[in-house]
Amino acid sequence: MAMSRATRLARYPKEEKLEVSLFPFLSIFLCVMGVLSFINVLNSFSAPQKIELTAQLEQGYKVAYQIFSLPDGIISVPPVKYLDKLRDAVEGIDQVAITDILQRRQNAMFRLENHNGPVMRLATEPDVDDILQAMQDIRTLNEIALKANYLYEEFLLFGIYPNGSQAYQKIRDVMSFTQDAASISIGLEPLDANWTLNLNKNTN
């Protein structure tokens, strides 16, 4: 007697397929994707951005002496990278003067670059003698370059951070009393607190 199809199927146990649910896996992946996107967006808003101040349309032979004005004081970033060439272009006492200035600036940059911790913590109260010295150095370099007919001129760029106007005003007050500052071009720009300065570019 022939077995019916239903009876034949009933004799064999149902094949047990191993079914892995992919939903938890998918869920974890989507979560990771969401978190990554969130971190990415957050990063673009809050991560410190390194900045360098320039006056693009005037650059070429004009070099910026950057001063960043913060609530705790100032950070001065003097230019050093073209001074070697300027020194080579002049002779005698001018060469000695440039060497002095270069040495002073290299020492200042060495202190800035070899600090530990965030660079913005290096702000110090503006000292009247230091400001006067900086103005005198800029004037001296500009006059030497002019005398040697060498295309080089330094100018001052101020970056003003939130709550940083006090130090800036002190410097401008000092500058208004010295003749050295009278011929120096000045620029200033408001900066956000998450913009940090780039030191390496000034020395390389």
Added chain:
Amino acid sequence: MRNLISLDSLTDIVSNSVGILIIFAVINLIHDNNKTFQLEIPLEHNTQLSPVFFIAKDDRILALDTDTIFSNATLQATSGAAGSKRLFSLDFHGLLGKIDDENGISFYARDTQDWPRFNQLQKRSSELRETMNNIDGQKQFAYFFVYDSSEDGNISGSGFEAFREAREFLKGKSVKSGWQPVNSEAPANICDKRYRGGCQYLPSYLGDG
């Protein structure tokens, strides 16, 4: 028999997307660490143009009507309030004034509620836009006293954003602008260069003018 939708291909796509995102994030991080933004800073220039003064504070901008302010200050001066170096009301959008030899007339901005917000520059019929449109770029420039105070964890000074926006707006109209940072202790002031060397209000612009 159940009809199960296969999730294999979907999982594959999602896994690939996550992988690409991770790669992007890492590249972005490496790139950002080495990237330096160059800010173009306009330089101050001497000028024959006359300044039109503004105060930028709390994301608002107030145009200083110097005629009104100086006539009100003169009235106060004759009544004695100004002479004794006390703060007096200028009857102009909540501004208080003080007069002294060194700083000329100083403006103390305490209540800025009725000042126009800087985003009104985008509205065609706003008073602020009208004021800025009326600046004659051939004879005048805009000068901003910008409050630098930052509160409530803001990354920007209270007048920075307003100033940047106004500067861009004016640049589009070929009107030059200059600025100086101020705060509640060293407020905006209009003085005479003959009495104080630092009394200069100069426009800032890039080399091409």
